[in-house]
Amino acid sequence: MDILLPMHIGAGIVALVASLLAVVSAKGKKLHIRSGRIYFLGMLGIFITAIPMALITGNQFLFITAVFSFYLAFAGIRFARNRSGVPATIDWIAVILMLLSGVAMWLIAGVYFMDDNSNFIIPVVFGTVALSLGYRDYHTHKNQTAKGPQRIVSHLSNMLGGTIAVITAVLVVNVDIQPSWLFWILPTLVITPLIIWWNAKVLK
Template identity: 40%
Template structure:
């Protein structure tokens, strides 16, 4: 059972990553983009749910917290794509409240790991800081028409790719970091590598959409 979960989790992650880049390269709002986006959303949903299950079956608090982070970004990204009303509703208010809880979990567990001299806590603090930005934007959106037209689409893109970055980082930290501990490769490179590589892509496409 666990082997099936692991294999399907990896397959779903690869599907999400591939469909993310296909969605970016397709015309926004086209049938292909929408179809690929749905594949991405379903794949990421499976990745997040699978991560929750695996983190319980094989106790892994780190994987659990990253799943919370990724799940929040994918859900809010999906909301921005599907919900076109500039006035956000109760679902978005509850989502923002959950986001605040996730921030507390990321910082709390991250600090606990650092105090226990486990440097992987830096990853959670790093994601916690990013989460503050996303949730602050969501709270601000509850009081304004922030998600009209192009800004809504740019926000959708940022959330979806942010969730992808978090998923890639979690996989690399879990699979590669243990294998390089006795080498000259610093673990920090693995932790921030996906963010450094993919964040410029987010800025590029956001700027292109907003222009």
């Protein structure tokens, strides 16, 4: 843990800075592409360090959110690179894991609720997002519609979804506020409407 935690934090910082650069840079240009790749590597670092940390501490929620967060970055970069719209086997495996993570979060929410833990709202929100995005990508893969503007929308939604996860982690770790679940869901509530607006603009 003494080694994993600093590595986990460092990867989070890299992912956050790179994601902000990708957002503000001109789309399709070198800075955007390079910052997107660095962001993905940062998210990979978060995932690689979070899994053993979750196993060591027995934190099931950390394990599931690690899968959830990495899927968003993975799917985002896959949609950026795959212009044919034809999903590979790895895409199907990834989206199934995303859907399973959503189901697992709802199960954890049920356990929290039965234990009178007010934080049950956290896995409810994350589980709903995981199932929603997972089903959307499953439908996209099934119909092979990730082409043209729709491919950009899928890329944008997943990459920004991963950014929400990073911002959430930064707020939860560094800001002490009550109720404790507020910063777990606030970035999702604030940024999701912006993603919807941006997607509508791309598809217009």
